[in-house]
Amino acid sequence: MAIYVNQETKVVVSGLTGREGRFHALRNRAYGTQVVAGVTPGKGGQDVEGIPVFNSVREAVDETGANTSLVFVPPPFAADACLEAADAGVDLVVCITEGIPARDEAEVYAYLQQTGVEMIGPNCPGVISPGKCNIGIMPAEICKEGSIGLVSRSGTLTYQVVHELTQHGLGQSTCVGIGGDPVIGQYHIDVLRKFEDDPETTAVVMIGEIGGDEEERAAEFIKTMTKPVVGYVAGFEAPAGKKMGHAGAIISGSKGTAAAKAEALEAAGAKVGRNPTEVGQLMANLVQG
Amino acid sequence: MAIYVNQETKVVVSGLTGREGRFHALRNRAYGTQVVAGVTPGKGGQDVEGIPVFNSVREAVDETGANTSLVFVPPPFAADACLEAADAGVDLVVCITEGIPARDEAEVYAYLQQTGVEMIGPNCPGVISPGKCNIGIMPAEICKEGSIGLVSRSGTLTYQVVHELTQHGLGQSTCVGIGGDPVIGQYHIDVLRKFEDDPETTAVVMIGEIGGDEEERAAEFIKTMTKPVVGYVAGFEAPAGKKMGHAGAIISGSKGTAAAKAEALEAAGAKVGRNPTEVGQLMANLVQG
């Protein structure tokens, strides 16, 4: 099982012939991920170390049976690549690209919702189900196959926590980097729902950050979960986030501070670590003790 | 049960204060339909023979628990009324208005699909579950409660066939006028699916017309149905429909003629009547013999 990606995942990489796309797609393939196609308009017919390149995602899907899109194209073209992937009928779009305008993201989300396609990101490190499939830029070597689910807005902080877990011998079912942009395909709560339903996941680490009210909304769901959750929130000392004007405060109904978020998680029954090391320790206590 | 509308249906009428809206909404109420609200911007606070009028559908839904929208507003404002109803969270929009531009219809459909709201029409007579609920302009007095489902593009032709059924003593579970416009919310096949799943429906009458390929697509589904279907297609002698240019012929892959449609229905196992009277007779034979 695992969530989002597994051994059945067949990836088409938009931007495969670019520097980053090529580097990470080949790394993903080396990990065992089925990277079956690439898309670069005008380069159809070429290949990247044996991975065939197509002019459109539709063509790639038709020819290779790809069911998941991995997007590495630059910001001005990334939204179009996500829309194209959804239109081509993949089940999941993982968008790594950083710097996409929020309007594009909002439009992409609306279209994906309509077509029933799920999205992770944009501006995210990707998703890995250790031992099964790695999509994106996460360093797989720090992961270990196991039963802890992990969801985080941030990339390197995810690595740090995964590292702590692995050092305690705690493997992961799936690690999901959801990204930190204004409109992302999956929020903490969406991923938590999937972990709750995933028979391979026994406990969950949720990593939050200052800003927005997603952690608070996730906390509401954690109250109803049967699986234990260890939380971590970064940003107690961080400079105040970008001001969204008066409108923002009204929408979120949250102060958006790290303290408020940590408090909400604890009130929902999650153990909350003060730093990544403590998160590893708390999870070890939970699972092993 | 019945499909689309039943005793639980609570109707909010957009355009209640207009001549047509008022006339038919009151007729629907007299039949026993729960007509709980009307909407006319600027007339909020008024009432039409006891039916409260609101400025927006959202307000009407919030105040009265309406779950179904009936749209009677003129063509330039009808699409907006349908969008508003979907946005307000009703489950079903029945749009009677004739003459809505196809572009508006296409946009409405796309938004309704996204919001998960079903639509009947536009340019349709409405839907009736005899003895339970009547929404739209169908003359309820010709109907009779029973177990025959009926779906048709056309209004008066529906009345004719219902009349024939009733004269044979064959009551109807639900009669659905889907409308004849380029983009309609429910096609024959959508309605047939619901009849197939409806425990109160034992047999189905499907009335088609020349043009398009909906009847042919419905025929494909009829092959898989467990309930008997009697078909009728109007337009053997009709003047050739409006030309859609070369593009249309390619899309539909159908000649669009009445003969081709009747043939497809027969090939799918449906009995096909040559005229409305024969349809009644065929159904009587099926059900009673």
Add this chain to the structure above:
Amino acid sequence: MDLLEYQGKQLLGSVGVPTPAGEAAETSDEAEAAATRIGCPVAVKAQVQVGGRGKAGGIKVAQTPAQARAAAEAIIGMDIKGHHVHRVWLEPAADIASEYYASFTLDRSAKKYLGMVSAEGGVEIETVAAESPEKIALVHIDPLLGLRNFHVRRLLFGGGIPKEQHKPMANVLTKLYQAFVELDAELVEVNPLVVTASGEIVALDAKVSLDDNAEYRHKETFTAFHEIFATDPQEKIAKEKGLNYVKLQGNVGIIGNGAGLVMSTLDVVAQAGGKAANFLDVGGGANAELMANALELVSGDPQVKSIFVNIFGGITRGELVAQGIVDALKSVDIRQPIVVRLDGTNAEEGRRILADNPNENLHSSPTMLDAANMAVQLGA
């Protein structure tokens, strides 16, 4: 409304699609003068709302204004698939390097817009579709999302357009789509969309159909183009009176309410051995005046030998229909026998009105089939 070639090109040109400049002419004099102004060689093209002009001899290239005059003389007045040629369009004869096909339309089944592009332009697209469907790119476009770059790329790559043409073609496709949406078109089709020897892209032909329901958003366009079309005089009267009327070839006049029921009525008349003289739908909510107008119109057709009025009341109320018939019989000199079949809302009241106003030409029948039989016999 199906536009003539040159009308369509004018509209496409107005949103920036490159089209050849030219002139319309209704006489050979006008054609010769136009050819002189435009400069030869010119193409002289019949303007009819139907395809297959070329094969029917409706398009000629003239090397001199005199030849253009001769071509116009030959073409104006032609009958192409039942369409009378009233005018020709003259434009510079193009030096064609390659011919493509491009269109946008609404796909009713998918409930989305559909773009089509093929490098196999200049021939009938149905032929391409039948013989080598892989040479046509078909791309659905969500109406709210609109045409995006990925749609355009799929059309260009899928349609086999050469790479060096992608950039200008993308521009033309974007404008065609814009025209399709902004004009409320049912169809915008350019075939051929040519690349000239000098590398320019030009829409050499255009088929544009506008959505009649959107007339209120495009008053000027509809007004400008409507007057062009010569209509059957009876169809013109019908339109003015709000009646949906189409002339047919039989002798039983038909009046009914609702397109479906009227179509069914035509069929039943045929089954009874007759042939309908027309299709006439009085629509929903017909009143006495509308009924009287309908009777006047149908009885005025010299081919009509009997009239079948088939009404199933819903919004339409039987007593008003009956009153309209009675009124018409008083004010209009109707010589044909009329068979009336009334059902639905207030039908009994209507039948009573008819019974109270006996007329030797007026017959009633309780069922649609019986009424059809009677009308056919009376018209025989």
Add this chain to the structure above:
Amino acid sequence: MDLLEYQGKQLLGSVGVPTPAGEAAETSDEAEAAATRIGCPVAVKAQVQVGGRGKAGGIKVAQTPAQARAAAEAIIGMDIKGHHVHRVWLEPAADIASEYYASFTLDRSAKKYLGMVSAEGGVEIETVAAESPEKIALVHIDPLLGLRNFHVRRLLFGGGIPKEQHKPMANVLTKLYQAFVELDAELVEVNPLVVTASGEIVALDAKVSLDDNAEYRHKETFTAFHEIFATDPQEKIAKEKGLNYVKLQGNVGIIGNGAGLVMSTLDVVAQAGGKAANFLDVGGGANAELMANALELVSGDPQVKSIFVNIFGGITRGELVAQGIVDALKSVDIRQPIVVRLDGTNAEEGRRILADNPNENLHSSPTMLDAANMAVQLGA
């Protein structure tokens, strides 16, 4: 990018939102001259990227140019919530009949745009929201559907706007929405949106935030407005070098990769009893040059007593980070002790490079917590 009031008004004005004409001034001379040109009474308003100007004394009405000069003298140079006032905006003092509130923004939770309207304008909208939330209309707008008439009606009726203002207000709302979308704004807020005594609608204040990610679509706007903002000199250098840097108040310099990890590093430093001097994210894929630049920047801050480099390699490769540190130590005169913690991609290779280039100021630590403790102790 948060725009100043007058910049926001200029942008809104460019799409047709009615805004008062006025002038900016950076000196009292300029203000007096501007007041003379505009005509008194004029409002003299501090231009700062923060709310609450009025209460802080940043808005004054002047009856004469001399009063305007005095007002400008008082306001320019003020500090409003930590924002230095560099310039004022002068515009005709409005004769206000009523004050409304209107805004469009993105609701991250709903993943839709959000329109807000209230007849309770002119006061802080948070106050209205807290005390009488029913007086604010909140309407979500699907980004692909866009603002439709029904949304506008819900905003007007729900916000309690008087009926006689519906038509002009609908027009203003449509334009505000257009501005919000076309400018790629994160927020377009007008408070108050006033109706003057003569019945005109005018946007009297405006708060507009633009999406930095969309800068490539609005080069001119960003260029025009960027130069206005005085930035911390170190933040300016950071921006030029592609480093995400924010100055803080502590003495432990922080360099890390990824915003989340850097935030976590600040927290861990605090837990170790220290205080970060800055936030610096070198981002993904940091190379040797970027690392050297980062070290140069942080070490150049006189407040910094020790530096904590916390890298967890993903895209970022450990050996390049190490090489950058070694390079920086050679080329830049760094006096502070540096604690490096390297993990992830090619971390071992990186650690080897550091070990091969010993420097008395360079310390390594295997874990984030130990490294934080060491950096705090070294900086004490």
